[in-house]
Amino acid sequence: MGNGRLCWRADYMSEHQKDTAFLTQLISYDDTDERRNLAEHIARLQRDERCVRSAVWLMLLVTALALAGIGYGAVFRLHPMNLEQFMTQSGIKILSALALGSLICVVTFLGLGVSYRKELASRRDECRRLAAKFLEARFGPRADSIPQQAQRSVESPAFGQGLAVSSQQSALS
Numbered sequence: 001m002g003n004g005r006l007c008w009r010a011d012y013m014s015e016h017q018k019d020t021a022f023l024t025q026l027i028s029y030d031d032t033d034e035r036r037n038l039a040e041h042i043a044r045l046q047r048d049e050r051c052v053r054s055a056v057w058l059m060l061l062v063t064a065l066a067l068a069g070i071g072y073g074a075v076f077r078l079h080p081m082n083l084e085q086f087m088t089q090s091g092i093k094i095l096s097a098l099a100l101g102s103l104i105c106v107v108t109f110l111g112l113g114v115s116y117r118k119e120l121a122s123r124r125d126e127c128r129r130l131a132a133k134f135l136e137a138r139f140g141p142r143a144d145s146i147p148q149q150a151q152r153s154v155e156s157p158a159f160g161q162g163l164a165v166s167s168q169q170s171a172l173s
Contacts, residue, residue: 020046020120023127030134038130042123049116052109059105066099 013021024042027035073092086092136142 020124023124023131026131027127027134030130035130038123038127045116045120045123049113049120052113052116056106056109059102059109063099063102066095066102069095
C-alpha cells in the first residue's frame with residue numbers, strides 16, 4: 001500500500017524533485033554526520049519551497065478576490081460617477097491596497113522561491129559529490145568513464161545551418 005502511494009506521488013513530481021529524491025535515497029546508505037546534515041538541509045529547503053509556493057497561490061487568490069470586489073463596485077454601483085469619485089470611496093481604496101499589496105507579496109515570494117531553488121540545486125550538486133564519494137569508498141574507483149556519443153554536424157538544406165546529430169541516430173537511419 002505504501003509503494004502505491006509513492007508511485008502515485010512520483011507521477012506529479014518535477015524532474016528536479018525526482019532527481020533530489022533519488023540522490024537523497026542514494027546517500028541515505030551513508031551513515032555520516034555530513035550526510036545527515038545535508039539531508040536535513042535539503043528537507044528544510046524543500047519544505048520552505050513548498051511553503052513559499054503555497055503563499056504565492058494564497059496571494060494570487062487574495063489579489064483575484066480584491067480585483068473581483070473592485071469590479072463589482074465598478075459595475076453594480078447604483079449611480080454613475082467618474083473615476084476620481086470611484087477611487088475616493090473607502091471600500092475601493094481598501095480593495096485596491098489589498099490587491100497591490102498582494103501583488104507585491106507575489107513578486108517577493110517568487111524571488112524567494114527562486115533563491116530556494118538555486119540553493120536546492122547547489123545542495124543537489126553537493127549530494128552528487130557525496131554519493132560519488134560514498135560509491136567510490138564502497139565499490140572502489142571507477143574503471144573507465146562511460147564514452148560519450150560522438151556529435152557530428154549535418155547541413156540542413158531547409159534552414160541552411162548545421163544541426164548536431166548523434167552518431168547512433170544517424171546509424172539507425
